[in-house]
Amino acid sequence: xxxxxxxxxxxxxVFSISFWGFEFALRWYALAYIAGLLVAWRILLALMRRPAxxxxxxxxxxxxxxxxxxxxxxxxxVGGRLGFVLLYQPGYYLAHxxxxxxxxxxxxxxxxxxxxxxVAGLWYCRRHGVAPLPLADAFALAxxxxxxxxxxxxxxxxxxxxxPTTMPWGVIFPGAEAQNCPGIIGxxxxxxxxxYEAGLEGLVLGLVLLVLLRRxxxxxxxxxxxxxxxxxxxxxFFVELFRQADAQYITPDNPLGHVIGLAGWGLxxxxxxxxxxxxxxxxxxxRARSAR
Numbered sequence: 001x002x003x004x005x006x007x008x009x010x011x012x013x014v015f016s017i018s019f020w021g022f023e024f025a026l027r028w029y030a031l032a033y034i035a036g037l038l039v040a041w042r043i044l045l046a047l048m049r050r051p052a053x054x055x056x057x058x059x060x061x062x063x064x065x066x067x068x069x070x071x072x073x074x075x076x077x078v079g080g081r082l083g084f085v086l087l088y089q090p091g092y093y094l095a096h097x098x099x100x101x102x103x104x105x106x107x108x109x110x111x112x113x114x115x116x117x118x119v120a121g122l123w124y125c126r127r128h129g130v131a132p133l134p135l136a137d138a139f140a141l142a143x144x145x146x147x148x149x150x151x152x153x154x155x156x157x158x159x160x161x162x163x164p165t166t167m168p169w170g171v172i173f174p175g176a177e178a179q180n181c182p183g184i185i186g187x188x189x190x191x192x193x194x195x196y197e198a199g200l201e202g203l204v205l206g207l208v209l210l211v212l213l214r215r216x217x218x219x220x221x222x223x224x225x226x227x228x229x230x231x232x233x234x235x236x237f238f239v240e241l242f243r244q245a246d247a248q249y250i251t252p253d254n255p256l257g258h259v260i261g262l263a264g265w266g267l268x269x270x271x272x273x274x275x276x277x278x279x280x281x282x283x284x285x286x287r288a289r290s291a292r
Contacts (some may be wrong), residue, residue, distance in 0.1 A: 036146025084110010148202020162191025
């Protein structure tokens with residue numbers, strides 16, 4: 001068997017407490033969401049306190065950020081959960097509708113969460129008379145940290161692993177489903193695609209946006225938003241080449257889990273959903289550049 005890394009002995013729980021027959025556990029995935037939202041709150045607050053970054057006037061007062069974050073939390077949770085239910089496992093949740101409410105058991109979609117944030121942000125802007133495009137730029141700057149933390153939590157949970165690989169950094173994830181690879185005898189190693197996403201969608205994209213911020217990009221509304229959308233779309237499209245497709249799309253005739261066929265090749269659901277983000281991002285960047 002080629003060299004591989006055995007998955008470390010990591011628990012999905014940060015800690016668990018049992019008392020009077022009840023058990024409370026804080027999971028890394030939940031902690032990633034909480035930490036990501038707290039970091040986003042602090043980033044938004046810092047941006048609104050520096051009007052010079054915006055060319056003179058910030059899009060909203062710093063004291064209004066708390067109400068905005070409340071709306072964003074609802075958008076992320078509701079949108080992320082419904083996106084997962086409708087896009088990835090509609091049949092299962094149609095048969096078990098009460099399972100939709102069990103968000104603590106996992107199952108969130110970034111694309112659904114993104115749409116939830118868009119709806120929540122537009123509602124807030126309409127309610128308070130805030131210009132949506134500058135606020136969207138601020139959202140984009142606040143998002144990569146949360147993405148990185150979420151993908152690291154996916155790795156700790158040993159979920160959303162990648163396709164089989166013979167690369168020396170391949171990881172042997174626990175569980176029969178992860179280790180049972182067609183055509184391979186014994187446990188197989190897989191791409192740690194969660195860490196690929198953490199690096200590209202979180203660290204690299206975050207640094208790119210930071211460079212744009214330091215170069216005054218907030219003075220051109222839509223430039224940072226467009227860069228985030230295009231960067232995330234491109235990174236997710238690329239990582240999907242190494243990420244294991246969702247089980248409901250995999251069949252003996254479709255082992256890679258493609259959802260549409262194009263001249264002998266196809267796209268995964270993640271790639272299909274990322275293409276509109278990539279196109280929209282490039283349009284926003286072009287729009288911001290043309291408006292200068």
